[in-house]
Amino acid sequence: MSTNEKAISSSNSVKSFFAKIVRNQLFIPIAALLLLIIFNFAADIILHADTSFFKIVLEPSSTGNMVLSGNLITIIDNASELALLAIGMTLVTSASGGQDISVGATIAIAGSTILRIVKGYSPDISGAKFAAVIIGAFLLSVIVSALFGAFNGALVAYFKIQPMVATLILFTAGRSIAAWINNNDNISINDTRFGYFGNFIPGIPVPTPVFITIICIIVIALVLKFTNLRLYSQAVGINASSSRLNGINPKTIKLLSFIILGICVAVCGLIKVSRTSSITYAVIANNIEMDAILAVALGGNNLGGGKFNMTASVLGAYVIQFLTTTLFRMKVSSSAISAYKAIVVILLIIMSSPFIRKWLADRKNRRLAAKAGSNVRKEVA
Amino acid sequence: MSINTPALNGKSLKRRSSYTDTNLLLIITIAVFIVMYVCAVVFLKKGFTKPQMFFNILNENASLLVLSCGMTLVMITGGIDISVGQVTSLVCMACAVHLEQNGGNVFTSILLALGIGLAFGIVQGFLVAYLEFQPFIVTLAGLFFAKGLTTIISSDRISVTNEAFVKLCRYEVTIPFLGSVNKKGIFIPAYVEIGVVVALVLVVLLFCMLRWTKLGRNFYAVGGNNQSANMLGINVKLTKFLAHVLCGLCAGIGGYLFFLHACSGSPLHAQGAEMNAIASSIIGGTLLSGGVGNIAGTLFGVLSLSTIKMIVTSLGFDDPWWTNITVALMLCIFLLVQSVILSRKNKTKK
Known part of the structure; x- marks a missing residue:
């Protein structure tokens, strides 16, 4: 009798352990990641009879320095923008209960702003001067995209327009504004130093966007740890009027979340234009808004606002990029990928x-x- | 005297609230359109004095008109559908491939267009109404699905050379007594394409449906207040579902009209049409919160939107980015007006 009971209780504890794991918010992105890895592994062995997908090699790049290359590095590198956007989008989703669909267009604006400043300087200026130019251009683009974020945020917070409709305005006009900033010129920067932010810094084998993303993740983790941002935005997302009665100003919090997203967008813009040293207004960061929303959803966050889990969102972003790379590997054309997603x-x-x-x-x-x-x-x- | 005052107050309140509703927004829209057109005629002259200019606006925007009408229906029930633009593109591409490479005829291509529109409407309507998803997310997924599907079918532009279809494309309905005299003194009557006739018939049908049928009144009830509509015995889910199905059908018809106008299929067709449709509906006085809207307003919304595009182009800003910025600006202004009107309405209620 007692052994029977024990067996039942142990089976129950195993069950509850599994239930706990399944109920954890990180379960969905991690499970999806494992699924993708297993799928790629199987495809590799069946189709190519080796494991080339997961191979990481140290080899000289086109510019001559030793860099790491391989599918996994590419995924982590390319997911940087998405991870940054997922940070801001999670906050916006939590506080306002909607998503910002203008992020792709605002990336175009931020990138265009940076190029407008940098293009005026000849490539033979000294390193310190060039760094100053880049920092100035980047700070300006941060201000510009924070302003556009504030515009979206003001429409949402003060005029009570649904976030997705309010951001529809910039979704349409954003790329046009980006083109207008540079008079629709096709700008390309010849200075190789400009490419450091999107590619490799000589002597360092890991792509720079990875470092930028890690820094941003640490910053946001510290902010969430030491300020009330998490509590306030969740409170506003769950019930705006009762959080107002408790002394939180929901309008300010919503505005703040959109401004933070704007800053994330500026960093993305820098990485994006630095990758190619040029800009194509209609194509840059195309369809990225869909991926960012998908990352937040994949992280198990409620798209209607309220509680959020930042780790899950960021992990979600990497899973999305893994999925994209896998689809590319299955020979799906880049424009048809959106149908599968x-x-x-x-x-x-x-x-x-x-x-x-x-x-x-x-x-x-x-x-x-x-x-x-x-x-x-x-x-x- | 003291007995009369509350009654008088009530009356004035009632009158004000009736103005702050649909009527005010509709009047603003019509006024904006007339002022803009008159200004264009007086200051720009370039062809704006000819009646054909007006009919050209209709010719180019017949499909947008139908899309906007579908959008208005969904927005009245409190939802939104941003997939219509890409569905239009998908319909054009599917019909072009059907006519050119699969040897189909005009009749089956019309059925194909309606079928695609209906399929999108039914799936999205089911997800929104019965599984209670956010309409924006569902239709965003629909948008990307249609976009991907279009490029899967073909990533190149396909021109249609089917004789019967080209005949239908070129068919012009002349309008009696209206037209202009050209340099040689020959009278050229104004014309509209066959798509405009279809679009206008649809506008009249939908207008009557919204105004006088039970289903139309249900749309307003569901959009105005979900719960009280439910308590009145209206099947809220079915009503929302039907709104999405009708919107999908409109996207199919609008897509075919676009196809008739362009005579080709291309992944680049109808880019941003969903944006224009939403903007037209909002300019036409449909509230995003649902429950308020009018097809007649949408008609004028489309007209003012296309007139301002025409004016911007004829002022010399022919780069496509200027029209985008103008549309966004106009949408922004009308959204702000709506927001102000709504907050005033809430205050008067309190």
Whole structure:
């Protein structure tokens, strides 16, 4: 009898352990990541009979310095912009209960601003002077994109327009404004030093965007740790009017979240234009808003606002990039990729929808009730 | 006297609230359109004095008009559909491939267009109404799905050479008594394309549907207040579902009209059409919060939007980015006006 009970309790504890893992917000992105890794591994062995996908080699790049290369490095490198956007988008989602769909267009604006400043300087100026120019251009682009973020935020917070509709304005006009900043010229910077931020710094084998992203993640982690930003934005997202009664100004918090997103966008803009040293207004950061929203959703955050988990969002961004690379590897053309991603989005939303959760909970309750009922009947018998 | 005052107050309140609703927004839209057109005629002259200019606006925007009408229906129920532009592009591409490479005829291509629109409407409507997802996310996914599907079908521009179809494209409906005299003194009557006729018929149908049928009134009830509509015995989910299905159908029809106008399929067709459709609906006095809107307003919204685009182009700013910035600016202004009107309305209620 006692052993029986023990077995039941141990099986229950195992069950509850698994339930805990499944209920953890990090479960979905980590599971998706594992799934993708297993899939790629299997595809590698079946199709190519080796594991070239996961190989990382140290080899000389086109400019002659030794760099790490391989699919995994590419994924971590290319996901930098997405991870940065996911940070800002998570805050916006949490505080305002909506998403900013103008991020791609604002990246174009930020990049265009940087190029406008940098193009005026000849490539033979000294290192210190060049650094000053870059820092100045970057700070200006931070101010510009924070202003555009504040514009979105003001529409959302003070005029109570739904975030997605308010940001629709910049979604349409943003790329045009970016083109207008540079008179629609095709600018390319010849200075190789400008490419350091998006590619490699000589002597360092890891791509620079990785470092930039790590710095930003540390900064946001410290901010969330030592300030009330997390608490306030969650409170505003869950119930704006009761948080107002508790002394938080929901309008300021919403505005702040959009401004933080604007700053993240400026960093993305720097990385993006530095990667190619040039800009194409219609194409730069195309469809990235979809990926950023997808990263937030994949992190298990409620798209209707409220509680959030920053780690899960950032992890989600890397999973998205992994998915994109995998799709490229399956020889899906770059323009058709959006169709596959749309299917993933729909599946994710269906899984995380309150309707399905309620249905699952109902089923579980019914099963428990049936079990309890049978136990009662047994005892009676 | 003291008995009369509250009654009088009530009356004045009632009158004010009726003005702050649809009527005020509709009047603003019509006034904006008339002022803009008159200004264009007086100051610009370049062709704006000819009646054909007006009909050209209609010719170029027949598909936008239909898309905007569908958008208005969804927005009245409190939702939004941003997939319509890419569905238009998908319809153009699918019909072009069907006519050119699969040897289809005009009739089956119309059925194909309607089918694509309906399919998008039904799936998105089901997800929004019955599974209760945010309409924006669902239709954003729809947008990207349609975008990807278009390029999967073909990434190149396909021109249509099917004889019957080209005949239909070129068909012009002449308008009696209106036209201009050219340099040689020959009278050239004004004309509209066949798409305009279809679009206008659809506008009238939808206008009547919203105003006089039970379904139309249900749209307003659901958008105005979900719960009280439910308590009145309206099937809220079905109503939302039908709004999305109708919007999808409109996207299919609008897509075919675009196809008729362009006579080709290309992944670049109808870029940003969803934005223009939303802007037209908002300018036409449809509130984003739902429950308020009018197809007649949408008609004038489309007209003022296309007139301002025409004016910007004829002022010499022919780069496409200027029209984008103008549309965004106009949308921004009308959104702010709406927000102010809404907050005033809430204050009067309190």
